[in-house]
Amino acid sequence: MRPMELSDEVVEELKRLEETLLRPEVRRSREKMSALLADDFMEYGRSGRVYDKAAILETAGKPFDGQLSLHGFSAKALAASVALVRYATVLRRSDGIEFHSLRSSIWTRTGQGWQLEFHQATACGSAKDE
Numbered sequence: 826m827r828p829m830e831l832s833d834e835v836v837e838e839l840k841r842l843e844e845t846l847l848r849p850e851v852r853r854s855r856e857k858m859s860a861l862l863a864d865d866f867m868e869y870g871r872s873g874r875v876y877d878k879a880a881i882l883e884t885a886g887k888p889f890d891g892q893l894s895l896h897g898f899s900a901k902a903l904a905a906s907v908a909l910v911r912y913a914t915v916l917r918r919s920d921g922i923e924f925h926s927l928r929s930s931i932w933t934r935t936g937q938g939w940q941l942e943f944h945q946a947t948a949c950g951s952a953k954d955e
Contacts, residue, residue, distance in 0.1 A: 829902035871946035
């Protein structure tokens with residue numbers, strides 16, 4: 826059986842959605858975050874904490890110190906309307922400190938578009954440390 830493949834357009838859409846979630850104006854908006862997260866959303870944060878949708882929405886209004894950038898994006902189909910994406914991020918805080926993470930997300934296509942079901946961030950060293 827040949828594995829399902831995502832079209833280039835779908836891969837680009839999923840990348841755009843992940844980049845959207847990294848933008849401060851989206852992260853600080855309960856409305857925008859609520860639309861992107863599935864009702865049963867779960868996240869394993871880089872800190873090791875576990876978050877559900879309600880916990881993420883509670884943090885939406887809090888200040889965010891830094892800028893996140895995404896690198897090495899890839900996506901693959903897990904089922905007809907389910908995709909796994911993987912990438913790395915660098916968080917650059919205003920004091921110059923950087924935090925590197927490996928990330929993975931599971932997105933499901935719904936009648937309203939793609940929604941994020943699951944996300945995991947794992948702290949890692951920078952490429953120069955390896």
